Amino acid sequence: MTGALGIYxxxxxxxxxxxxxxxxxxxxxxxxxxxxxxxxxxxxFLYYISMAVIDGGxxxxxxxxxxxxxxxxxxxxNPLPHVLILTAIxxxxxxxxxxxxxxxxxxxxxxxIEYDELEAMDQADKRADxxxxxxxxxADDVEHRLEGHHHA
Amino acid sequence: MLDAFEVVPNLPVLVVTTPLIGGILxxxxxxxxxxxxxxxxxxxxxxxxxxxxxxxxxxxxTGYISYELGNWPRQWGIEYRVDALNAFILxxxxxxxxxxxxxxxxxxxxxIPQDRHNFFYAxxxxxxxxxxxxxVTGDAFNVYVLLEISSLTVYAxxxxxxxxxxxxxxxxxRYLILGSVGASFILLGIGYLMMVTGTLNMxxxxxxxxxxxxxxxxxTVLVAFAFLLVGLGMKMALFPLHMWLPKAYTxxxxxxxxxxxxxxxxxxxxMAFRFLFTIFGVGFSFVAMPASVVLSVAACAxxxxxxxxxxxxxxxxxxxxxxxxxxxxxxVAGFALANVHGVAGSVIHIFNHAVMKGGMFMAAGAIMYRxxxxxxxxxxxxxxxxxxxMAAFVAGGLGLVGFPLxxxxxxxxxxxxxxxxxxxxxxxxxxxxxGSLLAxxxxxxxxxxxxxxxxxxxxxxxxxxxxxxVAPMWILIGASVYFGVSATFTGEISMRAAKSLxxxxx
Numbered sequence: 001m002t003g004a005l006g007i008y009x010x011x012x013x014x015x016x017x018x019x020x021x022x023x024x025x026x027x028x029x030x031x032x033x034x035x036x037x038x039x040x041x042x043x044x045f046l047y048y049i050s051m052a053v054i055d056g057g058x059x060x061x062x063x064x065x066x067x068x069x070x071x072x073x074x075x076x077x078n079p080l081p082h083v084l085i086l087t088a089i090x091x092x093x094x095x096x097x098x099x100x101x102x103x104x105x106x107x108x109x110x111x112x113i114e115y116d117e118l119e120a121m122d123q124a125d126k127r128a129d130x131x132x133x134x135x136x137x138x139a140d141d142v143e144h145r146l147e148g149h150h151h152a
Numbered sequence: 153m154l155d156a157f158e159v160v161p162n163l164p165v166l167v168v169t170t171p172l173i174g175g176i177l178x179x180x181x182x183x184x185x186x187x188x189x190x191x192x193x194x195x196x197x198x199x200x201x202x203x204x205x206x207x208x209x210x211x212x213x214t215g216y217i218s219y220e221l222g223n224w225p226r227q228w229g230i231e232y233r234v235d236a237l238n239a240f241i242l243x244x245x246x247x248x249x250x251x252x253x254x255x256x257x258x259x260x261x262x263x264i265p266q267d268r269h270n271f272f273y274a275x276x277x278x279x280x281x282x283x284x285x286x287x288v289t290g291d292a293f294n295v296y297v298l299l300e301i302s303s304l305t306v307y308a309x310x311x312x313x314x315x316x317x318x319x320x321x322x323x324x325x326r327y328l329i330l331g332s333v334g335a336s337f338i339l340l341g342i343g344y345l346m347m348v349t350g351t352l353n354m355x356x357x358x359x360x361x362x363x364x365x366x367x368x369x370x371x372t373v374l375v376a377f378a379f380l381l382v383g384l385g386m387k388m389a390l391f392p393l394h395m396w397l398p399k400a401y402t403x404x405x406x407x408x409x410x411x412x413x414x415x416x417x418x419x420x421x422x423m424a425f426r427f428l429f430t431i432f433g434v435g436f437s438f439v440a441m442p443a444s445v446v447l448s449v450a451a452c453a454x455x456x457x458x459x460x461x462x463x464x465x466x467x468x469x470x471x472x473x474x475x476x477x478x479x480x481x482x483x484v485a486g487f488a489l490a491n492v493h494g495v496a497g498s499v500i501h502i503f504n505h506a507v508m509k510g511g512m513f514m515a516a517g518a519i520m521y522r523x524x525x526x527x528x529x530x531x532x533x534x535x536x537x538x539x540x541x542m543a544a545f546v547a548g549g550l551g552l553v554g555f556p557l558x559x560x561x562x563x564x565x566x567x568x569x570x571x572x573x574x575x576x577x578x579x580x581x582x583x584x585x586x587g588s589l590l591a592x593x594x595x596x597x598x599x600x601x602x603x604x605x606x607x608x609x610x611x612x613x614x615x616x617x618x619x620x621x622v623a624p625m626w627i628l629i630g631a632s633v634y635f636g637v638s639a640t641f642t643g644e645i646s647m648r649a650a651k652s653l654x655x656x657x658x
Contacts (some may be wrong), residue, residue, distance in 0.1 A: 030325065037333070044336055044340055051346075080352075081343075091297065095332050099328055102307070102325045102328065105311065105314065105321050109314065110318065110321075118322055122322055125317075125318075129466075129467055130465075133529050134466050134527075134528065
């Protein structure tokens with residue numbers, strides 16, 4: 001295959017990345033966000049590995065050392081991107097581990113892992129924090145009004 | 153003694169390996185003051201190394217030191233390359249980390265449960281390791297790996313604030329997701345660059361990119377540039393990609409806020425220097441590509457919007473966080489000018505802002521230590537009760553304003569000069585001045601509450617924060633005043649760094 005279809009690896013990489021990005025943005029469930037993030041990064045791994053391929057290339061292993069037969073003179077695929085991605089996979093697993101640890105903590109503290117509900121709680125906390133910190137006695141007014149309301 | 157261990161020839165790598173190994177060993181330091189003492193020792197040692205490194209760089213005839221890891225030639229191995237710019241950033245990061253570690257002891261005792269102190273300091277030292285690593289390396293992929301080391305540890309550090317406020321958790325997760333997407337964009341950008349140049353060494357990348365016949369229309373290079381610009385913008389909290397920052401800085405433990413504000417985003421800016429200037433080169437990034445316009449518009453919008461937002465905050469840490477985004481805007485606007493004074497102003501402001509904002513976050517942390525909160529209501533009348541802390545805060549605030557005899561004045565002097573020298577860039581100078589007025593406004597709100605109002609409740613009974621917090625705070629604030637009065641060292645170094653970035657004489 002030639003042309004744009006011949007490099008279908010790259011289409012798949014873009015597709016995976018976009019699915020991941022969509023999930024990160026659009027999914028309210030934090031676990032789904034973490035999975036989407038993983039997908040996003042996997043797309044990039046595929047990109048690096050595809051980049052290493054050379055037409056007619058093979059795994060960069062020195063065959064004389066393995067079986068004593070005649071040395072294969074190449075071409076070899078580029079091993080460097082593979083090595084880089086090995087590191088990047090470790091990184092992405094660590095990111096996932098930290099993300100899940102945080103999500104567990106969030107579930108314990110907030111009782112939910114839905115982004116919308118968390119955001120609503122945080123906004124309420126933030127507003128309370130803001131009012132508590134005001135120098136002008138707006139906060140007092142609110143308290144008085146609340147008290148008055150209770151008395152009435 | 154130093155020679156026996158061959159420290160001096162191996163300084164560039166020791167800056168990274170010392171905190172890497174030291175950080176892991178911190179876990180074994182028990183439950184008492186051990187972890188803190190160990191972390192202080194490690195960061196102190198690293199600071200000493202960066203001072204030696206700075207001396208070496210200044211003495212080097214070529215203007216830089218090149219260090220090949222494991223003696224592998226740089227085509228195959230990783231090269232650490234230190235010139236005036238990284239030496240200066242290394243010195244800043246290591247110095248502020250050391251002082252912040254000194255400060256952390258009391259603050260952490262109060263804010264984080266005792267049984268997690270060893271893990272806290274382990275992650276703390278590893279974060280410093282990652283930040284220093286990004287700064288010292290001359291290898292693009294190494295940047296990504298160390299970036300992730302620093303990011304992962306920073307997520308953990310922010311989340312440690314959960315015992316003070318549960319929002320630390322959501323703040324940390326939000327930063328994790330945005331930060332990982334940003335770092336992935338950087339990884340992709342590096343991948344595209346490698347595709348074109350076949351190397352990961354920054355200098356080699358630059359040479360091979362420069363040799364390309366029609367680089368402006370080379371689609372792979374353009375894609376790399378776009379990905380890197382967005383990824384870096386996320387990491388350095390460039391407006392409007394700063395959304396993760398205010399919440400993270402507000403709810404992180406106080407010592408962590410001080411450390412991050414002074415180091416983390418600064419290292420992001422340093423990465424931008426390396427990618428935009430060293431790899432792509434000024435001609436491509438700022439002449440052929442519209443990076444100048446994009447970055448300066450984003451930075452100026454950031455200065456104005458976050459300035460106004462900062463004025464409206466009541467929580468001191470949140471106010472400082474918004475102000476940090478604005479101050480990062482100054483730094484970005486400076487190098488977006490792409491002339492000597494602009495870039496030098498940018499470099500010098502990295503240092504000046506690190507010491508000023510670090511000191512101010514420390515002051516907020518000291519109030520937090522005494523009162524358990526740090527909002528405008530709590531600080532009423534504290535000018536009398538905690539005079540040293542409040543004075544430090546106000547001195548730092550004057551620096552943000554750019555008051556003469558503070559470090560901020562020097563930065564803005566360079567920035568305005570750069571903006572007026574560049575063609576059609578005078579609006580940047582105007583924005584810098586308006587931004588200063590906004591800084592006056594939010595600093596004044598603190599002054600008014602602390603000095604012109606009567607304390608009430610708990611605030612009337614507090615005493616000054618302990619010496620172990622006040623002393624580090626004043627070391628940073630003192631540095632900001634000292635380098636505001638005598639800017640010879642910082643000025644010369646940043647001019648030298650700017651000239652070498654712009655491709656003139658080193």
